[in-house]
Amino acid sequence: MSTDKRRWKWLSAAFLAILIGVVAAACGGSDSETTTAAEDTAAADTAAADTAAAEDTAAAAGGETKIVMGFLSNCEGPFGPFWDATLAGYYTALVQYAGATPVDPADPKAGVTGAMVPGTDVPIELNTNYGCSDDKADKALAEAKRLVEQEGVNVLIGPLSGDEGIAVANYALTQPDVTFLNGISGAQDTTLKVQAPNFYRFFSDGAQWTAGLGAYAYNVLGWRTAVTIGDDYSFPYTQTAGFVSEFCSLGGTIEERIWPALGETDYSSYIAKLPKDVDGFFLDVGGTGTVQFVNQYTEVNGEDSLQGKVMGGAFISNPQIIAELGNKVKGVVAGSALPSDATTPEWEAYVAAIEAAFPDQTANAANIFLAGYYNNTVAAIKGLEAVAGNIDDAAAYHAALNGTEIETGVGPVTIDGNRNAVMDNFVVEVTDTGTKTLFVVPAVDQSFGGAFSTETPNPDRENPECVAGNPPPWAASITG
Amino acid sequence: MIPARLQWPVGIAVVAVACVLPFVVSGFTTSQILTRAMILGIAAASLIFLASLGGWVSLGQTGLYGVAGFAVGNFVEADGGSKTFGMNIWLATILALLVTVAVGLLIGAIASRSEGIYFLMITLAFGVIIKLLFEKATDLSGFGGINQIVQPEIFGSAQLQPERIYFVCLVVSIAVYLGVRYFARTPFGLAFQGIRDNATRMKALGYNVTLIRTIAFGIGALIAGLAGVLNVWWNTQISPGTIDIGPLIFLLMIAIIGGLYRIEGAWIGALIYVILDNRLRSVELVGERVATALGIIFLLIVLLSPGGVMGIYESISRRVRRPPSGDDAPAGGEGAAAPGVAGD
DSSP: OOHHHHHHHHHHHHHHHHHHHHHHHHHHSOTTOOSTTOOSSHHHHHHHHHHHHHHHHHTTSSOSSOEEEEEEEESSSTTGGGHHHHHHHHHHHHHHHHOOEESOTTOGGGOEEOOBOTTSOOBEEEOOSOEEEOSOHHHHHHHHHIIIIISOOSEEEOOOSHHHHHHHHHHHTTOTTSEEEOOSOOOTHHHHTSOOTTEEBOSOOTTGGGTTHHHIIIIISOOOEEEEEEOSSHHHHHHHHHHHHHHHHTTOEEEEEEOOOTTOOOOHHHHHHSOSSSSEEEEEOOTHHHHHHHHHHHHHHOTTTTTTTEEEOGGGGOHHHHHHHGGGGTTOEEEESOOTTOOSHHHHHHHHHHHHHOGGGGGGTTOHHHHHHHHHHHHHHHHHHHTTTOOSSHHHHHHHHHTOOEEETTEEEEEOTTSBEEEEEEEEEEOSSSEEEEEEEEEEOTTTTTTOOTTSOOOOSSOSOOOOSOOOTTGGGOOO | OOOHHHHHHHHHHHHHHHHHHHHHSOHHIIIIIIIHHHHHHHHHHHHHHHHHHHOOOOSOHHHHHHHHHHHHHHHSOOBSSOOSOOOOHHHHHHHHHHHHHHHHHHHHHHHTTOOHHHHHHHHHHHHHHHHHHHHHOHHHHOSSOBBSOOOOGGGOOTTTOHHHHHHHHHHHHHHHHHHHHHHHHSHHHHHHHHHHHOHHHHHHTTOOHHHHHHHHHHHHHHHHHHHHHHHHHHHSOBOGGGGSHHHHHHHHHHHHHHOTTOTHHHHHHHHHHHHHHHHGGGSTTTTTOHHHHHHHHHHHHHHHOTTHHHHHHHHHHHHHHSOOSSOOOOTTTTTTSOOOSTTO
16 A cells, blocks of 8 residues: 555544544533633633623522523625624623623624623623524524524524524424514514514514605605515515505505515616516615615616615615615615614614724614614513513513513614514615605504504515505605 | 444444434434434435435435425425415325425436436436425415424424434434345346446346436435425424525535445434534634535545545555555545445
8 A cells, every 4th residue: 555545544544533523522512501612712711701600690699590692693695794783783782781891892793791681680691602594594493493402592682584583483482481582584474473472573574664665656756656676585575565565555556576586696687677667666685686786777777777766675775785886876765764864862872882882883873784683682681671680480571571662773662462663664865975864654563554464465476465545544644 | 344244233233322312412412413414314315325326416305305395394284385285294294205206206217318417417407496496486385484384293392302203213214224225235226236337238238227217216306305304394394495505515515424325424424514513603713604614624524535434434444454465455445445335
């Protein structure tokens, strides 16, 4: 046998031994291990000390059950670029309301230390083996199971995307003692249809984010016909449902609904397919697709071609998207759960909280990914405060959450009977530097003025149908 | 490889350990590590079955796995899907397997006329077509997938009694393993292997090469279908993302990590993959870069042993049994050492 071959054999044997070691270590590992592996850095040392402190004091204050909070978002896939923003929202809430201290203000991934239930000496143990999904329901579900069943998380914040939310809400049904608070997934079904009693969403759903748009298009811009174009999955179905429901209720008609696959990179065929004889279209292509779509559309139709012709969903008013696209989206009117131009004390307090925790993330204050995780984490902390850190009785914690009102950048937020937020919505116009609020639709609930209920069909490619009559209560007040 | 006289004792010992494991590890490990590895192992076994006996690397197995899962989801009560049949879970399972085999035979009839890279591309195309079909045909796949798929009552809840579904997966795994080994020794299996080695000669001997290949592909589809059914029994959920390109590549990785030409490698590869996928993110250096870390480990395995873990094991066992005497190993190295399961 040649020397080379022998060397390879021995290398192979060594590698096999390493693999066996990994397998043995994994099988022998504790199923509730937390952050103790991360002991090499000063940050992790502090986190480990916190963990130990949590174990020591959990039984002494609050209840017998240790509070372990986990985080589930997207670190891969089309929403991967928003990973840091979601982490910043999560940790900002803990810094602001739970007295935590950022390990590295320049890097949300480094985490925070010293989180306590307000008004008590009960520690909140933060699991730093983050749930990392890729916008696929299976992956989010597997990660949620890992966090809950292996890492011992009993308060989970997440997930990010529509289909993921539906899957995790279904999983919540099987884990009644664990409390799930949505991240920023916006599918309507997650709370309206699944109805898991331990799954909460302290942020509006995708349909709520479009409140006021349909009436603005019909009453102010004078549109009578429109087409919709959005990614082919549950969240854009929900957003489009809001626009279609409101626009059609006033007498408008939808000529066509176009659904490119999520992650599409070439929209030229869809752009060519857009009918020319309609008054405008509702654009809900999200994630990295927004930039691609707008670039391709404006290359064909001119740099200012979107103005007055397009109404956008939540993505187009995202600060990161505006920064990327500049003048191409200037003048576009969009629905948004957040007003970047607000000067209210609530908004300034919210922005100041982000700046105090993670100064580099201040520009993302109007980013729904940050705000969604922020709102839900604030609610989790407020609920813990209401039960003085005692979550032995999960039902009591859930009852406290049901009655929780949180202070957010857009004012107080409560939840309805589906455990979904009732929030103001903003119709905004994109400007050079961000967005300008045109008007506010107050206290939009998930039923969208009665258009959606547990009995109505799930938002999908064809639903809701375009039917005139019964406009939402706010529609009449939106006039030119 | 294991000497013939030790094969049964070793096999029984492995099964005995597998039977004891759920009682010594946590429910999470039973459900999310062991059961998931069993299911992925069965799916990978369908790929290795075709690779080892037929010389084909099929990228369509994930699609067939999905056909079975979606079929069950549509036939029974669930949230999403057709919602029109409401069948008993057992009837739904049998029908789902029949549908999967039928789809497998159809794909096999088309793909069996090709070889090598062309076969791989055709099966990849079918895998993608099946995924896109379920993505677009939301009457069949629901919006956000099919959730709350009912489980067989006799096995209890996969969430509350994870050991029950684990033992079901273990029994099916053993049946698939023994079935493939048996198949390899049957006249039909030998003919299939003969076609792998020299299709022209087999045709000259009077064998209907296309028919044999098509039927073998149908058998592979049945194995993939079993994994698909077990997946929805266990996970109670399936979505088009389940059979996307990512899972398709990971299944191929599992087969290659385990050893593409040894049926045992399917479960070994699956176990290694599931453990790495689950535990790597706890390593601070890896964090959210699990896919990158998995890719590096995959590259290392391929570079060190084209025959995967089973190839490493075989080269070591050969070395132990035959001390260096100046004779080189058989030509072809580890990867070509055991192209099949018939003579093991």
